[in-house]
């Protein structure tokens with residue numbers, strides 16, 4: 100009976116009734132956002148408040164979250180919103196969370212690399228992950244804070260030390276690379292952007308971002324130079340925004356969108372929706388590197404399957420070999436930091 104009036108939408112993953120309201124049958128899910136008062140955190144809080152799969156939305160930052168939470172809480176959607184500020188409230192913010200999204204930390208200014216953020220963000224991520232291990236060790240962790248190529252290995256080491264590490268539950272969010280690759284490809288190939296699928300593999304910084312345009316659909320007859328330009332633009336997408344913002348930070352709105360897409364996919368997987376596949380930077384055996392971004396099938400326990408790369412063009416094969424040394428050293432830097440500090 101319930102089945103006949105409830106449908107799952109493929110675009111939002113929402114459980115909707117015929118009238119479009121969130122169904123009571125969607126299980127309760129708590130989502131916590133750490134860094135919720137920031138440039139990404141605020142629009143991401145808004146987008147997660149709009150997601151009918153969320154029943155409890157917990158907004159944490161060092162300051163400013165009571166205001167963000169009061170504001171967002173007036174939106175007439177399913178979730179109950181709470182704001183938490185300061186160290187002493189972090190435990191409460193995390194307790195019982197199914198998904199924790201982390202956009203906490205400093206963003207780039209023009210002229211900086213993501214690795215230049217390491218000194219500040221590594222410590223922030225380490226302390227937040229220590230609290231996750233204590234208060235919600237089974238949550239799926241969506242790491243947005245840069246440099247993702249190092250912050251994910253830091254998180255893994257923190258969880259290992261705490262005895263809570265489960266490689267199926269830790270994700271570096273690389274969805275913005277996919278979002279950009281889709282947009283830029285659609286523009287060049289003159290196809291409907293809503294139809295475009297492009298995997299992006301590797302990591303999340305410069306040349307470690309490797310879009311696989313040879314696998315893009317709908318197919319288009321783009322020449323080598325066009326593919327090279329699209330690849331470079333995708334790799335430099337973050338820098339394009341940093342420069343345009345001229346000192347006022349990096350991508351926030353497109354990142355909030357991408358973060359909301361990825362968190363929604365995690366929630367769908369937890370809820371048992373089949374065939375939920377997104378690219379993410381995860382523990383991996385796809386290459387000889389311990390962490391690598393590729394397509395991942397999401398399920399009730401997080402990562403259900405890390406999918407392989409599929410056939411690569413010669414240009415992509417070269418890109419794959421070229422990215423490995425940088426990605427390896429960023430991973431090692433994260434592991435070393437977590438073990439030395």
Ligand SMILES: NC(=O)c1ccc[n+]([C@@H]2O[C@H](COP(=O)([O-])OP(=O)(O)OC[C@H]3O[C@@H](n4cnc5c(N)ncnc54)[C@H](O)[C@@H]3O)[C@@H](O)[C@H]2O)c1
Pocket residue numbers: 133134135136137138139140159160161162202203204205206207216220223227242243244245246247272273274275276303348349350351354
């Ligand atoms: N993965 C990606 O694709 C991607 C995309 C864009 C930005 N980022 C990264 O996301 C991070 C945040 O970017 P932003 O533009 O939102 O920055 P922001 O400075 O606007 O916001 C960061 C927020 O984190 C908070 N914060 C700092 N320390 C904290 C702590 N210990 N606990 C909780 N919150 C804390 C700050 O108070 C602030 O509100 C940066 O590291 C940026 O490089 C990643």
Ligand SMILES: O=C(O)C[C@H](O)C(=O)O
Pocket residue numbers: 206207213245275336337338340341349350
């Ligand atoms: O570029 C940045 O510093 C932020 C983020 O990683 C992005 O890709 O936009």
